[in-house]
């Protein structure tokens with residue numbers, strides 16, 4: 001996939017909610033991938049003066065399950081081609097085995113990984129964020145994709161890398 005911002009994470013962490021928050025009402029393109037249960041959804045987005053493509057990787061990174069060699073090859077290609085990888089985790093649930101599995105897969109690309117700790121809907125939940133540094137990524141962004149909290153800060157940081 002040519003570009004740019006790839007959203008990854010295990011199911012239910014809020015990838016699609018974040019994707020919709022970033023792209024707004026634009027039309028998305030759906031890519032079916034053989035051997036993968038859910039499609040990749042891609043759309044153009046913009047922030048300030050920059051346009052970029054965002055892809056919601058859906059069910060590619062189910063976490064824990066063995067990928068076929070063909071799928072793994074495609075995943076690695078997408079990861080290496082992306083300019084920024086948004087690794088979404090659930091800030092209410094804490095780190096799971098699925099998160100750790102994905103973190104290992106992303107480790108070679110860690111320079112361009114933004115760890116997005118989602119579902120931080122209130123000030124009270126901010127304290128949950130610290131645990132996630134254990135995943136080994138430096139750039140950590142608490143957000144609430146549902147309520148739009150922290151998303152501007154995330155996009156500002158992303159903007160400087162595009």
Ligand code: GDP
Pocket residue numbers: 009010011012013014015016017018118119120121143144145146147
């Ligand atoms: P995906 O499987 O990673 O694409 O996750 P979804 O975007 O489908 O979201 C999974 C569930 O988490 C849904 O019920 C969402 O409404 C919920 N969710 C997403 N973002 C947030 C958030 O910021 N806060 C809370 N509390 N729930 C969220």
Ligand code: MG
Pocket residue numbers: 015016017058
């Ligand atoms: Mg989804």
